[in-house]
Amino acid sequence: MPRVILHLDLDAFFCSVEEIQNPALRGQPFAVGGKPDERGVVASCSYAARAFGVRSAMPMSRALRLCRNLIIVPGRHKLYREHSEKVMEKLRGLTPLVEQISIDEAFLDLSDIQANKTRLALDLQRIIQTELNLPSSVGIASNKLVAKIATEVGKKSSKKKNEPPFGFTVVPAGDEAKFLAPLPADMLWGVGPKTNARLAELGIHTIGDIAAWPQKELIHLFGENGRELWNHANGVDNRPIVTEYETKSVSQETTFSVDIRDEKTLLKTLREQARDVARQLGAFKFCRIKQPTARHPIGG
Ligand SMILES: [Mg+2]
Numbered sequence: 001m002p003r004v005i006l007h008l009d010l011d012a013f014f015c016s017v018e019e020i021q022n023p024a025l026r027g028q029p030f031a032v033g034g035k036p037d038e039r040g041v042v043a044s045c046s047y048a049a050r051a052f053g054v055r056s057a058m059p060m061s062r063a064l065r066l067c068r069n070l071i072i073v074p075g076r077h078k079l080y081r082e083h084s085e086k087v088m089e090k091l092r093g094l095t096p097l098v099e100q101i102s103i104d105e106a107f108l109d110l111s112d113i114q115a116n117k118t119r120l121a122l123d124l125q126r127i128i129q130t131e132l133n134l135p136s137s138v139g140i141a142s143n144k145l146v147a148k149i150a151t152e153v154g155k156k157s158s159k160k161k162n163e164p165p166f167g168f169t170v171v172p173a174g175d176e177a178k179f180l181a182p183l184p185a186d187m188l189w190g191v192g193p194k195t196n197a198r199l200a201e202l203g204i205h206t207i208g209d210i211a212a213w214p215q216k217e218l219i220h221l222f223g224e225n226g227r228e229l230w231n232h233a234n235g236v237d238n239r240p241i242v243t244e245y246e247t248k249s250v251s252q253e254t255t256f257s258v259d260i261r262d263e264k265t266l267l268k269t270l271r272e273q274a275r276d277v278a279r280q281l282g283a284f285k286f287c288r289i290k291q292p293t294a295r296h297p298i299g300g
Contacts, residue, residue, distance in 0.1 A: 002173035004117050004140065005241070006108040007147035008124070010087065011135040011155070011164035013104035014044035017083045018073050020133050027162060029054070030071035036061040038257035043075050048162045086132055094124065099241045107144050109241040118170055125168065137167030145237035146176045149187055176235025181208030188232050190225060198222075207233045250280040 010016065014032040019025045029049040034040020040060035052067035064070050084103045091098045097109035110117050117140065125138050139150030154167025171179045180188075185207055186196045198221075204210055210218070210233035218226035231237070252273040260266060 001111070002142040004110040004113075005142065005144055005147045006110055006117075006121055006124075007139040007141075007144070007151045008091070008106055008108070008128075009137050009151050009155075010084075010104035010128075011137055011166070012044055012046060013084075013134070014075060014080055015046045015073075016134050016164070017076075017080050019046075020083075021079070025071070025073070028071055029067050029069060030073055031060065031063055032073045032075050033060050033063075034074070034255075035072065036064050039255060040072075047160075047164060051162060083132070083134065087128060087134060087136075090124070090128060090132070094120070097241045097243060099243060107147065107241055110140075122168065125166070129166075135164035135166055137165055139167070139169050139171070141171040141179075142173040142176060143235075143237040144239055144241075145189060145232055146171050146179065146235055149180065149183065152187065153183070177208075177211055177233075180233065180235055181206060181211065183207045185210055188229070190229060190232070195222070195225075195229075250277055252276045252280075 015025075015030065018030070018032060025046070027048055029046060029052060031042045031045040031049055031054060033043040036059070042054060042056055042058045042060055042063050044056060045054045045063070049063070049067055049070055052070075054063045054067055054070065060072060064072075080103060087104075088098065088100055088106065091106055091108055095108055095110060095113060099107040101107065110120065113120065121138050121140055125136055128134050128136050137151050137155045139147045139152075139154060141147040141150050150169040150171050151167060154169035155165045158165030158167060160166075183206060185191050185199050185204060186193075188207055188210070191199070199205070199210070202213075202221075204213065210229060213230070215227065215230040218230045220226070222229060254269055254273065260269075
């Protein structure tokens with residue numbers, strides 16, 4: 001039996017939360033992020049701002065040049081985490097097989113739920129909108145890779161102007177390769193700018209082009225990654241839903257608003273960071289580290 005994996009991604013999540021706090025922002029071009037004169041970047045931008053070409057991860061100064069009337073809203077990450085937790089609670093209410101992959105994204109394994117999965121997913125999307133005021137896009141497929149790409153495709157093909165896409169895309173089992181074939185190669189996980197350039201040199205532009213290439217050749221060109229690339233291009237991805245993660249690293253970062261060359265200041269910052277990382281590591285002594293649990297083993 002093929003699995004049924006749902007991928008859910010909240011639409012312009014930080015902005016949606018800010019609109020809950022301040023409804024006057026609705027329909028306005030605004031961006032959540034740091035100030036332009038302090039090297040701020042866009043963490044999230046409203047759909048009205050996107051119409052001007054504003055995008056996430058863009059320097060705020062550039063965003064302002066693209067959209068003169070852009071409203072800048074400072075980020076409130078504690079608030080976003082609280083809203084995110086409410087969404088995850090709703091998801092876990094449906095199944096314990098939830099893998100949260102970022103603050104606003106998760107995979108669910110719906111395989112064992114006895115119900116019409118599409119109906120269930122539509123209800124879930126509607127409830128998150130009506131009860132939590134958060135728009136989202138959904139992709140459903142037989143594996144994580146195709147489900148996530150389905151969400152992206154749904155978002156991109158939205159014709160709605162100045163409002164969230166509310167994407168909803170279902171890829172029936174058996175149609176994975178056909179669905180992926182016309183999409184650009186770099187929509188596949190693992191195809192970064194370097195691999196993409198190498199593929200383009202070979203005349204490979206779409207995912208279908210990769211799938212049509214002999215697997216042996218791809219392994220010859222890209223090593224073991226070539227094998228995975230071919231599998232993914234053919235819509236094959238057996239990774240299970242992982243419900244618990246072991247923390248592998250902790251870190252701390254500081255962005256200076258202006259370039260700092262003063263050694264004293266740099267050392268002071270470094271010491272503060274080291275102290276913070278040590279504190280985080282100390283906290284782990286009291287945590288029980290759990291093994292990942294999964295219902296569907298690889299290859300199952
Ligand atoms: Mg999102």
